[in-house]
Amino acid sequence: MGRRSDHSRKELREMIVAEGHRQISEVGFARFSAREVAKRIGYSIGTIYNVFGTHDQLILALNGRTLELWRAYLERQLEGETHDRLKRAIEAYFEFAVSHRHAWTAVYDFHLPEGVQAPDDYQGKVMAIFDFVVAEVARQLPPERTGEAAALARSLLATVHGHCHFALSGTFEYLGETDPVGAALARAKDAVGGREPSA
Amino acid sequence: MGRRSDHSRKELREMIVAEGHRQISEVGFARFSAREVAKRIGYSIGTIYNVFGTHDQLILALNGRTLELWRAYLERQLEGETHDRLKRAIEAYFEFAVSHRHAWTAVYDFHLPEGVQAPDDYQGKVMAIFDFVVAEVARQLPPERTGEAAALARSLLATVHGHCHFALSGTFEYLGETDPVGAALARAKDAVGGREPSA
DNA sequence: TTAAATAATTAGACATCGTTCAATTAACCA
DNA sequence: TGGTTAATTGAACGATGTCTAATTATTTAA
CATH class of the missing domain: 1.10.357.10 (Tetracycline Repressor, domain 2)
Incomplete structure (x- = not known):
């Protein structure tokens, strides 16, 4: 797909952080998975990395x-x-x-x-x-x-x-x-x- | 191979712990790899898991x-x-x-x-x-x-x-x-x- | 001495992970 | 309408922990 009007970049970032925080709160740091976050918000793994660049930066967020x-x-x-x-x-x-x-x-x-x-x-x-x-x-x-x-x-x-x-x-x-x-x-x-x- | 007389089970355990400790001291917890330890002591990955059973138990050691x-x-x-x-x-x-x-x-x-x-x-x-x-x-x-x-x-x-x-x-x-x-x-x-x- | 039992070791297979990137799709603009 | 731009995808890669059937060496028994 291409540009989506339903979620701005900022909103997407927020979705990822919100779901990611939910994830890490449940399973902890060791079992946290960016792929799982992507799956749960209905985006693909690539999108996560486009937004955050790196696993470390996601964790930091x-x-x-x-x-x-x-x-x-x-x-x-x-x-x-x-x-x-x-x-x-x-x-x-x-x-x-x-x-x-x-x-x-x-x-x-x-x-x-x-x-x-x-x-x-x-x-x-x-x-x-x-x-x-x-x-x-x-x-x-x-x-x-x-x-x-x-x-x-x-x-x-x-x-x-x-x-x-x-x-x-x-x-x-x-x-x-x-x-x-x-x-x-x-x-x-x-x-x-x-x-x-x-x- | 089969049973090896050059290293008893106890000695092997000690070799793994020694090399593992060297490893984790160098690269830290996050980058520690059991495979790398196996490689460095000249054994295969399977042996590590036969001796320690699990990654967690190796870390514990x-x-x-x-x-x-x-x-x-x-x-x-x-x-x-x-x-x-x-x-x-x-x-x-x-x-x-x-x-x-x-x-x-x-x-x-x-x-x-x-x-x-x-x-x-x-x-x-x-x-x-x-x-x-x-x-x-x-x-x-x-x-x-x-x-x-x-x-x-x-x-x-x-x-x-x-x-x-x-x-x-x-x-x-x-x-x-x-x-x-x-x-x-x-x-x-x-x-x-x-x-x-x-x- | 030979055969059977036992113990140690291996390496391939599997699922999952972070990461990259060429291709694709949708929105925008001229 | 056609071209440009931006967002999104998912396959591919290398590496990881884990499991296990097969292999090999040693010991024991016949």
Whole structure:
């Protein structure tokens, strides 16, 4: 066939991302197949590659979608919260990961070839989540420590990520950890409310 | 051919694991190929599958090898250290991951099918690293907190893992973190030497 | 010594995957 | 109407994991 009026290029891209995200959410990164996505939206495999160029770029688009949904979820869950925002933020972090476990895991299972950087719009989506965390951390810190917010946010993001990763991968399960969220929260409180390191 | 006297079954298994580990260390999890391993050790693809049964079980064996090497490295680096063992432990953790980045990453990129547990000997290797960390954490804690050692070790392992994962994946790079080890160490000191959480 | 049983190894066949690209089809424009 | 352009296709390619019938070598038994 030729040019089709029923779907613009932009709409087609969106169809692929939507169906692809559904796919990767169901079967996970390892079993994800571009061909299957094509079949389900009624296009051929060639079209996928015309639109995205490469399997890697398709994955990048799907993971980007996950990041968008994740940030939106975090912001939605925190708005209006006045009680214990740090706790709520960490809980929401885990909630999203658990309820989108395959999509969330895919973000970390995928690796660009060595030396290749993620495109700017993808980096921007990571940054958006980071900015959210920075703002939240700054809020928790006493005024004299506001300068630490960015550095502390990076470290706390990594801390919570580690706990979440261990929770979803099953590592925590056979290490005997039954409350990953609680553990992550304890580390966060240590850092935000703790004294200066003794050494 | 038939039974070969030059390599017992056990030796063959070891050859495959050795070459497989070399492979996965070089090209990473995504590009690892059992066929390539077979070719390099001069056996056919069928033999690999006779010995390991499945691609997943082969990967499990390779990741198990990585865990063994990792624990051995940690213990070697800590023996005789009297100054700042916590710092040295975290440094060694990162050192191994950086110098075996593909093999280390493969441990976390691989996932068993849902509901399938890792075999006991694999779990044992994870546990061995965990036990090492527990002992180290117990050493750092004041006597009255020894009971917390296991729980704290789980949480610190996750914390350091998160920092290491972000460091190797490049996430820290574009978040502007230049000292992942220092950040991880700061969190560890917060937890070990910090006061009780205020809330 | 020879024959039967056993164990190890092979390589071809299969389905699926990402990727490429010449051919085809539909829409647009002059 | 005819020509240009853009979208779409699907066959072809090489590579992968997986399975299995056939083959080969070794050991055991007669």
